[in-house]
Amino acid sequence: MATSTPPAPARQSHKQAEPGPGVNFGRVLKSEWIKVTTVPSTVILIVSTVVVMVGLAALAAWAISITQQDLGSSGAPQGGQGGPPADFDPASQAWEIPSSGLIFGQLLIASLAVVLIASEWATGMIRSTMVAVPKRAPALLAKNAIIAIIAFVVGAVSAFLSYLVAQPILAGEDLDFAITTEGVLPSILNSGSYLAFIAIISMGIGTLLRNTAGGVVTAVALFFVVPVIIVNLLSGLADWIPDAARFLPTNAGNQLIAISTESDALTQFQGGLVMGAWALVLLVASLLVTRTRDV
Amino acid sequence: MIEAQALSKRYGAKVAVDAVSFTVQPGKVTGFLGPNGAGKSTTMRMIVGLDNPSGGRVTVNGRPYAQHRAPLREVGALLDAKAVHTKRSAYNHLRAMAATHGIPNSRVREVIELTGLGPVAKKRVGGFSLGMGQRLGIAAALLGDPHTVILDEPVNGLDPEGVQWVRHLAKGLASEGRTVFLSSHLMSEMALTADHLIVIGRGRIIADAPIQSIIDGQGKARVRVRADRPQDLLGGLAGEGVSSQVLEPELVEITGVEPRRIAEVALRERVLVYELTPLQVSLEDAYMQLTQTEVEYHSHALPAAGEAPALVEGR
Known part of the structure; x- marks a missing residue:
């Protein structure tokens, strides 16, 4: 409009702006990437997640080799007081070490995902975001994509580093294993997928609640809490409760990262599907709500 | 150009913006004036699609804001100086916004220089003063070198130098042929900056006219008179629809009649007049008059509509 009104001596930059086309998804992705990497606490949280996960895996490896040592020296694996349970199999437990940091890593990633979106509401940044991308859905999708990618990389890299760190510790008891051992490499990669799903579910919660504290509490x-309550308190009430509990995100996720699954349980793939369904439902819900919400 | 047609916003039972229609023309600074809570910010938020209208529509350069391919290049908006993540630096905030439109970092540095943010650009926004926050908001609004600039209370928290800078900026942008839409509750600020004024009260447009015609149209002539027998003078003026206020025994303020008529009556009544001063009606007075009567606008047009035909034409 302004360019068509005669007296406008448009500045040079006015002209430069013309050829540059508008918003596209790649650009929105880049914007979201800049946002994630330019808040120091976010970067610190991501790095600490890797450190904590690898550290936990090292501890787990150490615990397994200690137990193995005790087993070897006492020579009485069965029913020893305070000893390991009868089905203790140090070798197969060792295989799960790469993914052992997830239990904590998921907490940090869930918090991060909630904070990334809820902090925009808290600070008012969301208005800048939505003025720049008024169609809104691309901004939200890009944010989900970025956190999912970060979570995947954090999960997979941590699991791989955990594998590497654990080998020398396990080697003392001859428990070290090759990465080609059946199920190990998929479990390492699925640790990434696990965290990516956790991230999308959490970001969906954060988007719906628009509140950091409420979002983190809900995600945790x-x-x-829900899986623990069900297993410990409610599972006796009715047969269907433990059955349904298998479909909780973290329970399904444990199947996703399992080295091997029991015949009556969800397979790795099915576990992934269940988690993916949770992520998809929350993503769609948050997109629908964001479309019409006043900011 | 911004065009609103019967634009409404309701929050539950409360009507924030009540079927307003107006056009903001390019090439001049249009002031958007109204008391707090009149609906200024809500209207501006609807223009850039942050709030969904309950009724009516608003377009910028012919289209709803969200349907532009490059919205930041069409419209730059400062709506809320605090629309920034407090832990991010000003530079990175602008970089993230620019990235959505492929705006190069050179332009980011340009607007930082333009708004005088250079020395603090790498600092966390959380530590910014209100004035610095305003400058950052203006920098963000100018990122895409937009044809239309919307600034909600831009001088809020600025120091005198900053206020003057915003004034020059707004006029400069308008002189380049851009549409500049500026809200304020400060009438004095509008008098200095705006060419055209849209006055809003309780969600309705009260006036939509060039600023001079609002001043002229609203203010009735007010004259300060010193005379030896003011009561005789007022007696002679009785029946001409004047109102008066006796300030001192020999000093009155007479409203509603021209100085010449007062002098004629004084001559007839043989009253000695030793001061006859026409008082300038300020925009502030005009504004107070407008908003005082706003309640009547549910049923009437402006009382002064005959004198200033452009008034209320937007409705």
């Missing part, structure tokens, strides 16, 4: 409740 869904991932930690």
Whole structure:
């Protein structure tokens, strides 16, 4: 409009702006990437997640080799007081070490995902975001994509580093294993997928609630508290409760990262599908709500 | 150009913006004036699609804001100086916004220089003063070198130098042929900056006219008179629809009649007049008059509509 009104001596930059086309998804992705990497606490949280996950895996490796040592010296694996349970199999437990940091890593990633979106509401940044991308859905999708990618990389890299760190510790008891051992490499990669799903579910919660504290509490409740309550308190009430509990995100996720699954349980793939369904439902819900919400 | 047609916003039972229609023309600064809570910000938020209208529509350069391919290049908006993540630096905030439109970092540095943010650009926004926050908001609004600039209370928290800078900026942008839409509740600020004024009260447009015609149209002539027998003078003026206020025994303020008529009556009544000063009606007075009567606008047009035909034409 302004360019068509005669007296406008448009500045040079006015002209430069013309050829540059508008918003596209790649650009929105880049914008979201800049946002994630330019808040120091976010970067610190991501790095600490890797450190904590690898550290936990090292501890787990150490615990397994200690137990193995005790087993070897006492020579009485069966029913020893305070000893390991009868079905203790140090070798197969060792295989799960790469993914052992997830239990904590998921907490940090869930918090991060909630914070990334809820902090925009808290600070008012969301208005800048939605003025720049008024169609809104691309901004939200890009944010989900970025956190999912970060979570995947954090999960897979941590699991791989955990594998590497654990080998020398396990080697003392001859428990070290090749990465080609059946199920190990998929479990390492699926640790990434696990965290990516956790991230999308959490970001969906954060988007719906628009509140950092409420979002983190809700996510932790869904991932930690609800499964524990069901297993410990409610599972006796009715047969269907433990049955349904298999479909909770973290329970399904444990199947996703399992080295091997029991015949009556969800397979790795099915576990992934269930988690993916949770992520998809929350993503769609948050997209629908964001479309019409006043910012 | 911004065009609103019967634009409404309701929050539950409360009507924030009540079927307003107006056009903001390019090439001049249009002031958007109204008391707090009149609906200024809500209207501006609807223009850039942050709030969904309950009724009516608003377009910028012919289209709803969200349907532009490059919205930041069409419209730059400062709606809320605090629409920034407090832990991010000003530079990175602008970089993230620019990235959505492929705007190069050179332009980011340009607007930082333009708004005088250079020394603090790498600092966390959380530590910014209100004035610095305003400058950052203006920098973000100018990123895409937009044809239309919307600034909600831009001088809020600025120091005198900053206020003057915003004034020059707004006029400069308008002189380049851009549409500049500026809200304020400060009438004095509008008098200095705006060419055209849209006055809003309780969600309705009260006036939509060039600023001079609002001043002229609203203010009735007010004259300060010193005379030896003011009561005789007022007696002679009785029946001419004047109102008066006796300030001192020999000093009155007479409203509603021209100085010449007062002098004629004084001559007839043989009253000695030793001061006859026409008082300038300020925009502030005009504004107070407008908003005082706003309640009547449910049923009437402006009382002064005859004198200033452009008034309320937007409705």
